[in-house]
Amino acid sequence: GQQLNQSPQSMFIQEGEDVSMNCTSSSIFNTWLWYKQDPGEGPVLLIALYKAGELTSNGRLTAQFGITRKDSFLNISASIPSDVGIYFCAGEPTNTGNQFYFGTGTSLTVIP
Amino acid sequence: DTEVTQTPKHLVMGMTNKKSLKCEQHMGHRAMYWYKQKAKKPPELMFVYSYEKLSINESVPSRFSPECPNSSLLNLHLHALQPEDSALYLCASSPTSGGPDTQYFGPGTRLTVL
Numbered sequence: 647g648q649q650l651n652q653s654p655q656s657m658f659i660q661e662g663e664d665v666s667m668n669c670t671s672s673s674i675f676n677t678w679l680w681y682k683q684d685p686g687e688g689p690v691l692l693i694a695l696y697k698a699g700e701l702t703s704n705g706r707l708t709a710q711f712g713i714t715r716k717d718s719f720l721n722i723s724a725s726i727p728s729d730v731g732i733y734f735c736a737g738e739p740t741n742t743g744n745q746f747y748f749g750t751g752t753s754l755t756v757i758p
Numbered sequence: 759d760t761e762v763t764q765t766p767k768h769l770v771m772g773m774t775n776k777k778s779l780k781c782e783q784h785m786g787h788r789a790m791y792w793y794k795q796k797a798k799k800p801p802e803l804m805f806v807y808s809y810e811k812l813s814i815n816e817s818v819p820s821r822f823s824p825e826c827p828n829s830s831l832l833n834l835h836l837h838a839l840q841p842e843d844s845a846l847y848l849c850a851s852s853p854t855s856g857g858p859d860t861q862y863f864g865p866g867t868r869l870t871v872l
Contacts, residue, residue, distance in 0.1 A: 688865045744808055
């Protein structure tokens, strides 16, 4: 199936720094979702986006649905050690109903 | 409540065994999914059930057999698996069939095939 390009692949940052990651697709998407996954656990939904240009926050997390509908961005402000994990984007293209495609993931390490 | 539950949490099985993974949600969601995930990789879609009917089968080998007994339950029956089938198996659900949607995952079943 289609896989989304997610970058960066990994990040090592100091506690307190801000983080940015993005996800791009070659086709138009209807929905963008951002997840965080801890080792051995299921992905936890962080933010859902449904409209081009939409900007949504969840605490220190902010995500945006790109204007072209082919990309999305996630920012984490003032990172803390518990932000460590793998972040995945997922998108639902138009007219496919129930099929979500996943990005390759961004592994985040926060150094105290 | 956005909870999807999965049992068992861990499963070890031989290549000749038959076992089943179970998934349950009580959010009234009408689409349910099985994914397979290898370490540090994104989830790979296996099956989608929409309104209790199989709508997507991503060319999964027949040793994996899904079943949706009702709108709240999803099973994955396993038979004659191979060691390379060892992975984290994730169940997910979403509210509607088609249109802008959201997907919630369960905690997963860690499967080891010996």
